Amino acid sequence: MPDSERELNFAREIIGERSYREVPTDEVLREAERLLNGWMAGEMRMERPKLYDHYALLLLALLQKNRELEARLSALEARGA
Incomplete structure (x- = not known):
């Protein structure tokens, strides 16, 4: 079956054989x-x-990623206050 016809497993394509915790956000x-x-x-x-x-x-x-950005924003706001 050509690759274009093969059905991909969404998560497996991203994480491969790793644990989801090992894959950077x-x-x-x-x-x-x-x-x-x-x-x-x-x-x-x-x-x-x-x-x-x-x-x-x-x-x-x-x-x-949202939590990381919120922390960075809070740190910037604290420096400016």
Whole structure:
């Protein structure tokens, strides 16, 4: 089966054989964006319903990034006060 027809496992494509805790947040976000862009453009196929099941990986990365940005903003605000 050609790669363009192979259904990809969203989380496995991002984390490979690692634990999700071993994958840096920025890598998760970058790879999730690449995969989702390819899926939306019809260039990649994703396993279903696993795509929906693995949104948790992306959501966790977004929450972690949000927490990091909030901490940085608080530190900047504290320095300016």
